Amino acid sequence: MLPLGVATRRSPWMTEELSALRDLARSFCAKEIAPYRAHWEETGQVDRELWHRAGAVGLLCLSVPEQYGGGGGGIAHEAIIHEERARVGDTGWGVGVHNSVAAHYLSAYGTQEQRRRWLPRMATGDLVAAIAMTEPGAGSDLKGIRTAAVRHGDHYVVDGSKTFITNGRQADLIIVVVRTRPGTDRSGLSLLVVETAQAAGFSRGPALAKVGMKAQDTCPLFFDGVRVAADNLLGGVEGQAFAQMMQQLPRERLVVAIDCVAVMEQALASTVEYVKQRTAFDRELIRFQNTRMKLAEAATEVTVTRTFIDECIQRFDSGALDDATASMAKWWASDRLGRVVDECVQLFGGYGYMTEYPIARAFADARVQRIFGGTNELMKELIARSL
Numbered sequence: 154m155l156p157l158g159v160a161t162r163r164s165p166w167m168t169e170e171l172s173a174l175r176d177l178a179r180s181f182c183a184k185e186i187a188p189y190r191a192h193w194e195e196t197g198q199v200d201r202e203l204w205h206r207a208g209a210v211g212l213l214c215l216s217v218p219e220q221y222g223g224g225g226g227g228i229a230h231e232a233i234i235h236e237e238r239a240r241v242g243d244t245g246w247g248v249g250v251h252n253s254v255a256a257h258y259l260s261a262y263g264t265q266e267q268r269r270r271w272l273p274r275m276a277t278g279d280l281v282a283a284i285a286m287t288e289p290g291a292g293s294d295l296k297g298i299r300t301a302a303v304r305h306g307d308h309y310v311v312d313g314s315k316t317f318i319t320n321g322r323q324a325d326l327i328i329v330v331v332r333t334r335p336g337t338d339r340s341g342l343s344l345l346v347v348e349t350a351q352a353a354g355f356s357r358g359p360a361l362a363k364v365g366m367k368a369q370d371t372c373p374l375f376f377d378g379v380r381v382a383a384d385n386l387l388g389g390v391e392g393q394a395f396a397q398m399m400q401q402l403p404r405e406r407l408v409v410a411i412d413c414v415a416v417m418e419q420a421l422a423s424t425v426e427y428v429k430q431r432t433a434f435d436r437e438l439i440r441f442q443n444t445r446m447k448l449a450e451a452a453t454e455v456t457v458t459r460t461f462i463d464e465c466i467q468r469f470d471s472g473a474l475d476d477a478t479a480s481m482a483k484w485w486a487s488d489r490l491g492r493v494v495d496e497c498v499q500l501f502g503g504y505g506y507m508t509e510y511p512i513a514r515a516f517a518d519a520r521v522q523r524i525f526g527g528t529n530e531l532m533k534e535l536i537a538r539s540l
Contacts (some may be wrong), residue, residue: 162200164463166229166470173505174215174230178237181210187241190368197360198322198370199246201281206282207223207248208278221260228253228404232411239415242511244518245368247283247320251275253408254401255282258328258344262388262397267346271326283324286398293531295330295339295395300376302331302345305381309333309345311376315523322357328343328375330398333391338349340538342394344387347379354379360516365517388509402527407465409526410486416464417455417493419514424448424497427512431502444500451493458463458489477539484532487522494519 185206186199193199207213215230217223224230231253238246248508259271259282274280291297300313311331318327327347334341349355358373387397425448428438438444465482468474498505507510523529 164177164459164466166463166467169482171233175233177210177431178212178233179240181212182237182241182243186243186246186473188243190241190243193196193245193368199368201323202325203246204278204281206278207493208276212452213248213278214252214272216252216277217256217260217276220353221268222276222331223256223260224276228411229466229470231408232415232466234256235408235411236418238400239412241421242514243368243417244366244514245370247281247370249408249412250284250319251282254405255326255328257404258284258387258397258401259346261262262344262402264389266384267387271346275326280325281320281323282326282328282528283318283320284329284330285318285321285327287315287317289314289316289373290297293528295342295398296337298330298332298342300329300331301335302329302333302343302381304333309381309383309386311345311347311379311381314373314375316358316373316376317361320362320370321332321374322370327374330394339395340392343391344394345381345395346387347376347381348385352379352381365514365520370467399476403474403476404469406479406483406526406532407462407469407474409522410462410482413486413490413522414455414458415488416515416519417458420494420497420512421448421451421455423512424451424500429502438500447496447500451496454489454493458486462486466485475539478537480527480532480535483526484523484529484536487519488529490519490522493536 195512212234213352214223215226215234215326216228219225234248256272256275259268271280275282280537288298300310300311300315302311315329325348327349329345329347331343331345332341333343347355354377358374358375362370363371387400390476428444462482464477465474478522497512498516501510501512504510507513
């Protein structure tokens, strides 16, 4: 339960339809995610059957057009999923990459044949999708990408490697950023869709040992002479990857921000509950002035961030969210998440450092939000360029 000032605020984008979706998502997360979260943290990935169960109840590809098997909704529908996952402490299920990133590359740039071939199966969970941008020597600077795809008649031969790939071990469909023209020019980058079941020479590295998000399937990928049909070039035109990524990254960054504010709200709620029960020096922690001041600051941070992100959600679904504002949302929400969760850990005392407590896991999980989706330093540079 959220503190009163936060709990009574209703996001302006909420509708009856979205309220019904929230009920469905809340029930799904409570039944299909919460009981297994600890097990998935040990195995380093969610069970594959989770994807099929989510597809069966309509929680996959929520904002993909209905003609391709999706829900026909907007980013507000995706936000509901992220908020309900945060409620049960899940950071393992890579549904954000699947729903909000990969599906939209296919929907926005795929040919009719590509959309019809892949999107309906993503919506059912038969295909799990990933996107592979980052390489061992290239992160935020996309010009550094070296993975090459050389055209030979009706196919490409792909050589190179990627790292830090969410859904990497389970992905059946991977949108790979490749260099189809030698050099470092951004115009030489293309997006090639690799179907892993048909990709001789493709391999996956071991699960990466991360500080947080331990249940999230993250691994390196290797391409050694992998033959990929030329028909799998996204959109059918070479050299479009940089423009495509620049158009889609605001969505990805807003989804990161949505995730962050949802975790902030849950962290604050659990901390308020804790300090009302925990005693020190014969009184509850909530009765100490320092506790109340810290919680007041955290509640304000959460409310300000939620208000900003709600506006961004509305602007995105109306087509009015610009790149600079999306960058602001990403850096602000991820930075404030780190601050709020750190203060919450402090209020938990020693228990806040024990991984059996959700606040400790939230603390570890939060750190990467300032890195992926573009580092916060890059976000500030992009914002500054717009001034």
